[in-house]
Amino acid sequence: MSFPSVKAADRVLEVRYAVRDILIVAEEARRAGRELLYLNIGDPLQFDHATPPHMIEAVERAMRAGRNGYAPSAGTPEALEAIRRWAARKAIDPVQSLLVGNGASEAIELAFAALVDRGDEVLVPNPGYPLYDAVLAKLEARPLHYTLDEAAGWQPDPDDIEARVGPRTRAIVVINPNNPTGSLTDRDRLERIADVARRHGLVLFSDEIYDELVFDGARHVALAALAPDVPAISFGGLSKVFLAPGWRIGWGVISGPGEAVEVWAAAVHQLARARLCASYPMQAAIPAALDGPRDHVTELLAKLTRRRDLTVERLNAIPGVSCVAPRGAFYAFPRVASGEPDVQLVADCIRETGVVVVHGSGFGPALPEPHFRIVFAPPEHVLLPAYAALARFFEKRLGL
Numbered sequence: 001m002s003f004p005s006v007k008a009a010d011r012v013l014e015v016r017y018a019v020r021d022i023l024i025v026a027e028e029a030r031r032a033g034r035e036l037l038y039l040n041i042g043d044p045l046q047f048d049h050a051t052p053p054h055m056i057e058a059v060e061r062a063m064r065a066g067r068n069g070y071a072p073s074a075g076t077p078e079a080l081e082a083i084r085r086w087a088a089r090k091a092i093d094p095v096q097s098l099l100v101g102n103g104a105s106e107a108i109e110l111a112f113a114a115l116v117d118r119g120d121e122v123l124v125p126n127p128g129y130p131l132y133d134a135v136l137a138k139l140e141a142r143p144l145h146y147t148l149d150e151a152a153g154w155q156p157d158p159d160d161i162e163a164r165v166g167p168r169t170r171a172i173v174v175i176n177p178n179n180p181t182g183s184l185t186d187r188d189r190l191e192r193i194a195d196v197a198r199r200h201g202l203v204l205f206s207d208e209i210y211d212e213l214v215f216d217g218a219r220h221v222a223l224a225a226l227a228p229d230v231p232a233i234s235f236g237g238l239s240k241v242f243l244a245p246g247w248r249i250g251w252g253v254i255s256g257p258g259e260a261v262e263v264w265a266a267a268v269h270q271l272a273r274a275r276l277c278a279s280y281p282m283q284a285a286i287p288a289a290l291d292g293p294r295d296h297v298t299e300l301l302a303k304l305t306r307r308r309d310l311t312v313e314r315l316n317a318i319p320g321v322s323c324v325a326p327r328g329a330f331y332a333f334p335r336v337a338s339g340e341p342d343v344q345l346v347a348d349c350i351r352e353t354g355v356v357v358v359h360g361s362g363f364g365p366a367l368p369e370p371h372f373r374i375v376f377a378p379p380e381h382v383l384l385p386a387y388a389a390l391a392r393f394f395e396k397r398l399g400l
Helices: 010-014 023-031 053-064 077-089 103-113 131-138 158-163 187-200 258-274 281-291 295-316 342-353 380-398
Strands: 095-102 121-126 142-149 169-175 203-207 232-237 249-255 372-375
Touching: 010 131, 023 342, 053 281, 077 095, 077 232, 077 249, 077 281, 095 103, 095 258, 103 131, 103 203, 103 232, 103 249, 103 258, 121 131, 131 142, 142 158, 158 187, 169 187, 187 203, 249 258, 249 281, 295 380, 342 372, 342 380
Parallel strands: 121 142, 121 169, 169 203, 203 232
Antiparallel strands: 095 249, 232 249
16 A cells, blocks of 8 residues: 655745756756856855855864854854944944844744734835745745836835735835845935834834945945834845855844834744754854954955946847846846746746846746846856857847
């Protein structure tokens, strides 16, 4: 007698992560003999970037000192104090609670799990990082997608956000700089979003993982700093600015009125205790990163600025393709003048060119015209042939 098939939970049907799911198509192309150029995953260490040595040395010292067991559930005292100083430099005040997570992703998931019940709603940007939809699906909550305006440089529209607020809406997510568009939200719009949260009693979730990777002399503004009277949680981590994605170290800073966030913050830490802790030795890198030398950031920004400029120039030179210049992070989100589904367009592109990008609808509901995300963190000698291959593909595909 054969054992019956084990049924997967229905909630899994709504969990997708296009950045890695697209690798199924890429693997098909590789088996068919296509040489691949991976421009799909935002891992800077796949290219010519390296984790700063002083961070590595801090972890090594922690390991040799025996910090290889369980850490405090919220984080080590040294890590938490460094994060508190990070928040102070960003003018986030009053800080009510701090948490170190296994990546910012875990901090985000714990914060949502402590906040939303089945059927609750959260305002999420479209386009936006797919983690948010995936986490809400696991929690059986509903994302309300507000639209970023491509014509305005992928800026959010606070009026559109407010129009979507309903009786079960609990929070507003802002990703700034944005993944996948590379947009940097203007201060005025941040203030207006904070006003929406204030009027409707919503929690602000501010994803600031790329906060120091901004171009052209722009300055990143922390959303929570503009709304000290509104419950908020600000997320950061070592993955992007500090070039250590595989270490899985991130954090969340809960701010706002103490009486307003007390119960929710306690619930976040209750969940954190249930999962024990983030990596003890890796947390030694937090003060080393946040309080240490910043030479690598200057070098990283110089590289990314050149590659951003090259990306915008080459993509906008392709007939039928247009690309808003990113102002932060290391992603571009070009539009294609085509009526076909973006999933099919990108799959065919990978099969014919070997350039692995991600379809735009992997970052939220499909937009009127297809888009795709490209990672411009690789060096120029990788980007140039990739953009030449994309030009040949789209010129042929669009008949231009």
